[in-house]
Amino acid sequence: MKIVCYKDKILRAINSVVKGVASKTPMPILEGILIQTNDNEIKLTTYDLEIGIEYIMDCEVKEQGSTVVNAVMFSEIIRKLPDSEIYITLNEKNLLEIECEGSLYKLATMNPGEFPELPKIEIENSIEIEQNTLKNMIRKTIFAVSTEENRPIFTGCLFEIENNQLSLVAVDGFRLALRNVYLNKQTNNFSAVIPGKTLNEVNKILLDSFDMIKIGVSKNQALFEMDNCKIVTRILDGEFLNYKSVIPNNWETRIKVNKTSIQDCFERVSLISSSSIEKEKKYPVKVSVEIGKVIISCTNQTGDAKEEIYVSTEGKNIEAGFNPKYFLDSLKAIDDEEVFIEFGTSISPCLIKSVDNNNYTYMILPIRLKD
Amino acid sequence: MKIVCYKDKILRAINSVVKGVASKTPMPILEGILIQTNDNEIKLTTYDLEIGIEYIMDCEVKEQGSTVVNAVMFSEIIRKLPDSEIYITLNEKNLLEIECEGSLYKLATMNPGEFPELPKIEIENSIEIEQNTLKNMIRKTIFAVSTEENRPIFTGCLFEIENNQLSLVAVDGFRLALRNVYLNKQTNNFSAVIPGKTLNEVNKILLDSFDMIKIGVSKNQALFEMDNCKIVTRILDGEFLNYKSVIPNNWETRIKVNKTSIQDCFERVSLISSSSIEKEKKYPVKVSVEIGKVIISCTNQTGDAKEEIYVSTEGKNIEAGFNPKYFLDSLKAIDDEEVFIEFGTSISPCLIKSVDNNNYTYMILPIRLKD
Numbered sequence: 065m066k067i068v069c070y071k072d073k074i075l076r077a078i079n080s081v082v083k084g085v086a087s088k089t090p091m092p093i094l095e096g097i098l099i100q101t102n103d104n105e106i107k108l109t110t111y112d113l114e115i116g117i118e119y120i121m122d123c124e125v126k127e128q129g130s131t132v133v134n135a136v137m138f139s140e141i142i143r144k145l146p147d148s149e150i151y152i153t154l155n156e157k158n159l160l161e162i163e164c165e166g167s168l169y170k171l172a173t174m175n176p177g178e179f180p181e182l183p184k185i186e187i188e189n190s191i192e193i194e195q196n197t198l199k200n201m202i203r204k205t206i207f208a209v210s211t212e213e214n215r216p217i218f219t220g221c222l223f224e225i226e227n228n229q230l231s232l233v234a235v236d237g238f239r240l241a242l243r244n245v246y247l248n249k250q251t252n253n254f255s256a257v258i259p260g261k262t263l264n265e266v267n268k269i270l271l272d273s274f275d276m277i278k279i280g281v282s283k284n285q286a287l288f289e290m291d292n293c294k295i296v297t298r299i300l301d302g303e304f305l306n307y308k309s310v311i312p313n314n315w316e317t318r319i320k321v322n323k324t325s326i327q328d329c330f331e332r333v334s335l336i337s338s339s340s341i342e343k344e345k346k347y348p349v350k351v352s353v354e355i356g357k358v359i360i361s362c363t364n365q366t367g368d369a370k371e372e373i374y375v376s377t378e379g380k381n382i383e384a385g386f387n388p389k390y391f392l393d394s395l396k397a398i399d400d401e402e403v404f405i406e407f408g409t410s411i412s413p414c415l416i417k418s419v420d421n422n423n424y425t426y427m428i429l430p431i432r433l434k435d
Numbered sequence: 436m437k438i439v440c441y442k443d444k445i446l447r448a449i450n451s452v453v454k455g456v457a458s459k460t461p462m463p464i465l466e467g468i469l470i471q472t473n474d475n476e477i478k479l480t481t482y483d484l485e486i487g488i489e490y491i492m493d494c495e496v497k498e499q500g501s502t503v504v505n506a507v508m509f510s511e512i513i514r515k516l517p518d519s520e521i522y523i524t525l526n527e528k529n530l531l532e533i534e535c536e537g538s539l540y541k542l543a544t545m546n547p548g549e550f551p552e553l554p555k556i557e558i559e560n561s562i563e564i565e566q567n568t569l570k571n572m573i574r575k576t577i578f579a580v581s582t583e584e585n586r587p588i589f590t591g592c593l594f595e596i597e598n599n600q601l602s603l604v605a606v607d608g609f610r611l612a613l614r615n616v617y618l619n620k621q622t623n624n625f626s627a628v629i630p631g632k633t634l635n636e637v638n639k640i641l642l643d644s645f646d647m648i649k650i651g652v653s654k655n656q657a658l659f660e661m662d663n664c665k666i667v668t669r670i671l672d673g674e675f676l677n678y679k680s681v682i683p684n685n686w687e688t689r690i691k692v693n694k695t696s697i698q699d700c701f702e703r704v705s706l707i708s709s710s711s712i713e714k715e716k717k718y719p720v721k722v723s724v725e726i727g728k729v730i731i732s733c734t735n736q737t738g739d740a741k742e743e744i745y746v747s748t749e750g751k752n753i754e755a756g757f758n759p760k761y762f763l764d765s766l767k768a769i770d771d772e773e774v775f776i777e778f779g780t781s782i783s784p785c786l787i788k789s790v791d792n793n794n795y796t797y798m799i800l801p802i803r804l805k806d
Contacts, residue, residue: 137710137737144703159739167703170739332515332538339508366508368530368541 065099065129065154067106069121071147071164077108077119078139080293083265084110084117085135096132097139098179099152101125109182110135115262116182116296117269127153132174133160141169182296185287187280189254191225191247195277195290199270201232201243202263204397204424209260210236217302220257223279227253233307234260239390240307240427241397256281257304262297269293311427312413315406317353317379320419323403327395329360329371334388336369337362348385348431351414353377353407362388384410385433391416394426436472436500436525440492442518442535448479448490449510451664454636455481455488456506467503468510469550470523472496480553481506486633487553487667488640498524503545504531512540553667556658558651560625562596562618566648566661570641572603572614573634575768575795580631581607588673591628594650598624604678605631610761611678611798612768627652628675633668640664682798683784686777688724688750691790694774698766700731700742705759707740708733719756719802722785724748724778733759755781756804762787765797 078097086094089112098109106123109116131154141162142150151163159170202221210218215237222233228251234241266288270277278289281299288295330349337347352359355377361370384407394416395403406415410433416426449468457465460483469480477494480487502525512533513521522534530541573592581589586608593604599622605612637659641648649660652670659666701720708718723730726748732741755778765787766774777786781804787797 134737137706140706141703144699144706146699166743166745167700168739168741168743169703169707172736172738328515328517329538332512332540335508335511335515336540365543366505367543368539370539372537374537 065101065131065152066125066127067101067152068124068126069106069150069152071142071145071150073121074123074150075139075142077106077121077292078135078142080119080269081108081110081117082135082139083268084112084115084295086112092134093132093174093178093180095134095136096174096179097135098130098132098176100130100176101128109179111180111182113180114259114298115265117265118182118294118296120292129154130176131158131160132176132179133171137171138162141171183285183298185280185282185285185296187287188282189225189252190278190280191230191251192249192276192278193230193245193247194274195270196272196274197245198277198279199267199272201230201245202267202270205232205234205241205243206260206263206267207393207397208234208236208239208241208426209263212236217257217300217304219261220259220300220304221263222255222257222304222307224255225251225253226255233304235305235307238387238429239394240305240311240425241394242307242311242425242427244423254281255304256286257300257302258286259297259300262286262295266295269295310413311425312406312408312415315379315408315415317377317382317407319353319358319375319377319405320402321358321373321375321405323395323398323400325373326358326360326375326405327392329373330388330391330395333360333362333369333371334392336364336367337388339364339366348433349388350383350385350433352381352383354381360388382407382410383433384414385431386414386428387431390428394428397426398424436470436502436523437496437498438472438477438523439495439497440477440521440523442513442516442521444492445494445521445523446510446513448477448492448663449506449513451490451640452479452481452488453506453510454639455483455486455666457483463505464503464545464549465551466505466507467545467550468506469501469503469547471501471547472499480550482551482553484551485630485669486636488636489553489665489667491663500525501547502529502531503547503550504542508542509533512542554656554669556651556653556656556667558658559653560596560623561649561651562601562622563620563647563649564601564616564618565645566641567643567645568616569648569650570638570643572601572616573638573641576603576605576612576614577631577634577638578764578768579605579607579610579612579797580634583607588628588671588675590632591630591671591675592634593626593628593675593678595626596622596624597626604675606676606678609758609800610765611676611682611796612765613678613682613796613798615794625652626675627657628671628673629657630668630671633657633666637666640666681784682796683777683779683786686750686779686786688748688753688778690724690729690746690748690776691773692729692744692746692776694766694769694771696744697729697731697746697776698763700744701759701762701766704731704733704740704742705763707735707738708759710735710737719804720759720762721754721756721804723752723754725752753778753781754804755785756802757785757799758802761799765799768797769795
């Protein structure tokens with residue numbers, strides 16, 4: 065194998081696939097990048113048995129061939145080489161020679177025959193969506209994905225396509241994040257739960273551009289397909305929460321508030337709420353809505369916090385306890401200047417919604433206040 | 436106690452003293468900031484029994500008094516308040532009330548009478564130097580300070596004033612960093628070894644400005660004195676290395692090289708040299724000087740690195756082994772475009788020096804190459 069390419073181009077390819085490399089594995093081959101030539105292209109592949117990533121790039125191929133090289137070493141060396149032409153050759157001793165200006169590196173390689181094959185996918189359903197839209201939706205729901213392995217289905221994010229609308233839903237037992245977007249093309253209804261870990265990687269690879277990404281699903285696998293890059297992942301098995309049935313449709317109290325103001329209040333109050341000396345004890349923050357204002361407060365051994373902001377209110381007065389972190393996570397994921405916050409009783413979930421549309425709903429469960 | 440002040444002003448004061456707060460201490464009072472009013476000023480003090488920091492600022496004092504409040508909580512709350520006027524009051528329940536627009540915080544306080552007094556210093560010798568110059572000198576020597584507690588004197592940095600020249604010297608048994616600067620005022624010769632930990636904090640407080648700082652020393656203590664801020668620290672006891680006697684005066688081989696080029700080579704080669712699977716084994720990097728070029732190379736189980744750069748050479752050919760990290764630390768601390776690197780034999784130390792002046796000398800001890 066012998067190829068010639070420019071540093072920036074192969075570095076972009078490596079950066080895309082390197083996210084699929086297994087980090088702690090008893091199989092060293094999974095710490096590698098599979099490099100395969102094909103006429104005037106090379107294909108880089110990584111696969112940690114959960115996520116597989118393939119990247120194809122044009123390249124001057126002087127001699128066809130394939131090899132597997134340690135991903136971290138290979139990417140670090142390429143990254144630090146000068147911005148110039150790089151000659152990459154598999155020599156007769158099976159060392160990968162990397163040559164660039166005055167630099168010559170030789171890396172041990174592994175047998176490409178031992179690299180596991182990526183699963184083949186028979187796509188049953190698919191949608192296309194702009195990369196920046198998907199990136200945005202992932203970023204704004206993924207924080208609510210559960211990290212607890214005892215209910216594996218909630219370690220994933222639901223992709224639901226219904227009536228040409230894509231909804232992403234994440235839920236961890238304490239809160240729910242929901243983002244919606246309308247699709248341009250007529251598509252079948254279908255749904256799949258994609259592992260949060262995969263979405264983290266997809267998010268890093270997605271560009272902030274209007275380029276399209278195709279998401280296809282088979283029975284057990286999903287495929288994210290971009291221009292040069294494909295990501296294969298397993299789908300989580302099991303019944304996801306029937307999220308529509310748990311989101312309240314009515315409110316007793318509703319406020320319309322400047323997002324940044326209330327976010328700042330929660331940030332400050334959470335300094336007190338999270339400073340408890342008895343680490344295991346959680347001190348909820350009390351949210352009280354009175355006519356024309358909201359008071360957010362918290363008391364524990366370290367001190368006392370009280371924030372008052374003037375807002376427009378509708379409905380009854382209410383008092384309820386919350387974990388401020390959940391409010392903060394949701395508020396940070398919102399770009400709007402103003403939001404609605406809806407309350408039921410002091411033991412029913414609270415919703416954060418858009419003032420203008422139904423692009424998002426964040427739901428937060430209350431914590432019982434101490435008397 | 437009751438004071439009124441603007442957020443940015445008190446935050447600057449807090450940021451300066453907070454670096455002197457003890458982090459893990461059985462004495463909670465040392466995690467506090469002592470706040471004392473004095474007419475129309477307040478003084479903030481922190482002291483971890485090694486470093487003491489005092490900061491004085493003008494302030495509207497409505498009621499004189501003093502208190503001690505947890506430094507982390509106090510600074511975090513002030514940091515997150517809006518940019519506005521802040522009212523700080525010690526109330527009748529000994530809680531510190533912090534009020535700003537719609538926010539009201541109450542923090543537990545401690546008895547100011549229990550806060551340990553900073554040591555009094557009888558200054559015997561002192562110098563004045565511009566803050567940015569000192570900051571620069573500290574930053575460019577401190578990396579060579581030893582972190583091994585078995586020779587405590589080397590965990591400090593020597594400040595030596597001789598013939599109106601200030602030298603900072605740090606040494607850890609494997610390398611030495613020396614920076615010199617001429618002082619503007621006539622001063623006595625004297626020297627003191629300041630703990631590296633203190634210099635780290637001093638470095639953070641120093642401004643990138645031409646404002647002066649006064650460094651005074653007594654028998655056991657040193658004092659760094661800026662406009663509003665004083666830092667008191669103990670001096671390390673013991674005999675520092677007679678550094679002048681260990682720095683070679685002659686060379687057998689000398690190269691003149693572009694600093695960035697050779698730094699990049701060491702960075703790349705160190706990817707291989709530090710990737711050894713047998714963690715305990717150190718693979719030195721081999722530096723070979725031939726007429727008109729330097730070859731930097733390394734071989735271990737993961738691979739092979741070889742860098743060749745063209746340089747102007749004087750004297751004999753030479754081959755010696757080094758830890759590339761020491762070269763990198765020193766080269767990163769140099770702003771010059773070109774440097775001299777001087778070698779003796781393959782077992783004598785190597786020096787990196789300025790081409791134009793004697794502002795700095797970095798010395799690196801060789802490692803024996805395996806045959």
